[in-house]
Amino acid sequence: MGRTFDSLxxxxxxRLFADFRYTAYRLEALQVYDVSYEKDEFVRFLGGEDRGVFPGIAGWIEQTVRPAAQAGKRMHRVHVVEEPLSDYVRFECAWSYEHTVPAGEDVRIIAVPQGVWPEGLPRFDYWLFDSCRLVTMHYEDDGAFSYAELVDDPERIVEANRLRDLAVARSVPYREFASRYDAGFRPTTG
Known part of the structure; x- marks a missing residue:
């Protein structure tokens, strides 16, 4: 087991998000994340309120996404989402991705029917920096962050690269996915 991180x-x-040189990639597999900096905003979203200020995402955009894009670095992610969308995924799309994409993050989606999973893709999250630094993300069943592990096993790093390429090949750009939904990420008709 490599270095572990008990806190986001x-x-x-x-520092991994500031120090990468070329690419930072994330595979997201969960349908709900229980992240402390989003709790108030998630409650507001569920209550039908306007987005307003969202400090957690604003900080992510201003301190990480936008500086990386301006430096010519690529931040990208693939999120496997089950349809119908969970309330959390609807929230993540409407209040996060809608703002990180214009700031320079390449978000891609693999949409699958509930209970179906894309063949060959794992059901766990990870970050891959510059194709050579792998951090596996570990969550509790309710989506609460447990810990992250910096992996130093070359075989696992190579496998994470293969999985990234597979996920990207099977995904669609966020905007294409989003075009099927209204502003609250409920399916549009017709």
Missing amino acids: DDEEFN
């Missing part, structure tokens, strides 16, 4: 606020973990 860990300084060394966050």
Whole structure:
């Protein structure tokens, strides 16, 4: 087991997002994440309120996504989402991706029917920096962050690259996926 991070606020973990040279890739597999910096906004979203200020995503955009894009670095992710969308995925799309994509993050989606999973793709999350630094993300069943692990096993790193390429090949750009939904990420008719 490599270095573990028990908090998303860990300084060394966050330095990975500043220090990567070319690419930062994320595979997201969960349908709900229980993240403390989103709790109030998620409640507001469920209540039908307007987005307004969202400090957690604003910080992510201003401190990570936009500086990376301006430096010519690529931040991209693929999220496997089950349809019908969970409330959390609807929230993530409407209040996060709708703002990170214009800031320079390449978000892609693999949409599958509920209970079906894309063959060959894992049901766990990870970050892959510059195709050579792998961080596996571990969550509880309710989506609460448990820990992240910096993996130093070359075989697992190579496999993460293969899985990234497979996920990207099977995904569609976020905007294409989003065009099927209204502003609250409910399916549009017709």
